[in-house]
Amino acid sequence: MIKIRHTLPASSTWPGGIPPEVVAAGDAPAGTAGEATAVGQGVSVTLRSSDPYTRWEQTSVIRGAGNGSVSAVAYAALGDITASQFASLASIQRELGADVRLSNRQNVVFRGLREDQLTTLYARLEAIGMARPGAEMARDVVACPGADTCNIAVTQSRGLAKAIGEQLEEEGLAEVGGVRINISGCTNSCGQHHAADIGFFGAERRANGRAIPGYQMLLGGFVGDEQIHFGQKALRLPARNAPVAAARVIRRFAEERKAGEPFQEWLNRSGGAAKVAEGLKDLDLIPTPDEAPDFYVDFDETSPFAVNVAESECAT
Ligand code: SF4
Missing domain, CATH: 3.90.480 (Sulfite Reductase Hemoprotein; domain 2)
Known part of the structure; x- marks a missing residue:
């Protein structure tokens, strides 16, 4: 034990x-x-x-x-x-x-x-390249295979996982402990986003007559006493703003938590997912293709975002 x-x-x-x-x-x-x-x-x-x-x-x-x-x-x-x-x-x-x-x-x-x-x-x-610090910490984001190999994926969950890790490195938050980020490329939950402190699942967004990759963010999921507590919906975001949103939440958690306080307790003390999401609303803005063309292309892709869901079993 x-x-x-x-x-x-x-x-x-x-x-x-x-x-x-x-x-x-x-x-x-x-x-x-x-x-x-x-x-x-x-x-x-x-x-x-x-x-x-x-x-x-x-x-x-x-x-x-x-x-x-x-x-x-x-x-x-x-x-x-x-x-x-x-x-x-x-x-x-x-x-x-x-x-x-x-x-x-x-x-x-x-x-x-x-x-x-x-x-x-x-x-x-x-x-063998496996002594990098940060395993099991904030930057150690778990993602399902997503659009890399899954025929029913909506988004590139692995690309977002990498981007979040890089954002956390850049902001000095990579080695915050006690917080887990999980990502699924669709609602099917293979990335266990529903049981993570910070979870994302891929969803198509539409803006300016075009499709863009997006995510629903959830906060406060965890494995409790013999049952899973699903994360609560926080807000939807364009994929390109999800790394900044994750970093903002982790920064708040790192700065405000009491000694040894689990993420979900900090979240409850802070008013819950909807309240914390209020500080992220400015990130749910989708610029025009001329202003920010990358918002219309998913992570690790080169062509404009389009959902091409085929018949398939889940990839995980
Ligand atoms: S079906 Fe599973 S592996 Fe495929 S994108 Fe959805 S969550 Fe990921």
């Missing part, structure tokens, strides 16, 4: 609650060491080290205060892993003799490590 909980940020609603050992020992969820400290203000993103190993260790190593376990996350950005990376991960597992799990954020978690194995693990992961 204790080991498992370490990789579940903001999981005070996990069945049975937080184990007493963790409450007593002050355990922290993945990558949040140093955040939301006793003063209860904000996220000390700027205090992260500039040394690559230390930064990875601060954001991707999980230490269990309850039983002294050490785990570390190998970051599979957008859930992508090549065959060669898989072979390397297997080799690392054999070398270190660690347990391996796949996380709900589409990463690979090495468990049962010793402290003296961390530098080796970092070097091996760095060599």
Whole structure:
């Protein structure tokens, strides 16, 4: 129970609650060491080290205060892993003799490590491009395959996931912990947008006589005591403004939350999804094709947006 909980940020609603050992020992969820400290203000993103190993260790190593376990996350950005990376991960597992799990954020978690194995693990992961800091944190956006490979997709959910990650990097918010962004390219929910702190699903918008890629934003979804709580509708946005909207919500959460406060509690305290959405309404503006032609082209596409839904099974 204790080991498992370490990789579940903001999981005070996990069945049975937080184990007493963790409450007593002050355990922290993945990558949040140093955040939301006793003063209860904000996220000390700027205090992260500039040394690559230390930064990875601060954001991707999980230490269990309850039983002294050490785990570390190998970051599979957008859930992508090549065959060669898989072979390397297997080799690392054999070398270190660690347990391996796949996380709900589409990463690979090495468990049962010793402290003296961390530098080796970092070097091996760095060599295969999986030691980037930020796994399981705000920039680690999960998306369904979307229009990349799904015949019934409306939008390029993976393209938006990448764009949100880049926006968060740019604004210094990439390593905020305790908030999860999930995206589906249509209403079918393969990206689990309905159960995320910040969720998006793809929807066609129309403006100036043209179709544009758009998203419905939801806020406050989470996995509760043996049931899912769906996120509440916040507002609809043109796809190109969704990254800025996500960053604004995360900035507010990071600046306003109390120590250890889960996203949904902060959201309730802030008046709920509709209230928070009031601060995003200026983003629901669609410029003309002459003013901003990119609003009429989806992420990772080159031609004007059009919904070409074919007969198909879901791609996930
Ligand atoms: S059907 Fe599933 S995989 Fe396809 S776009 Fe919709 S949510 Fe994504």
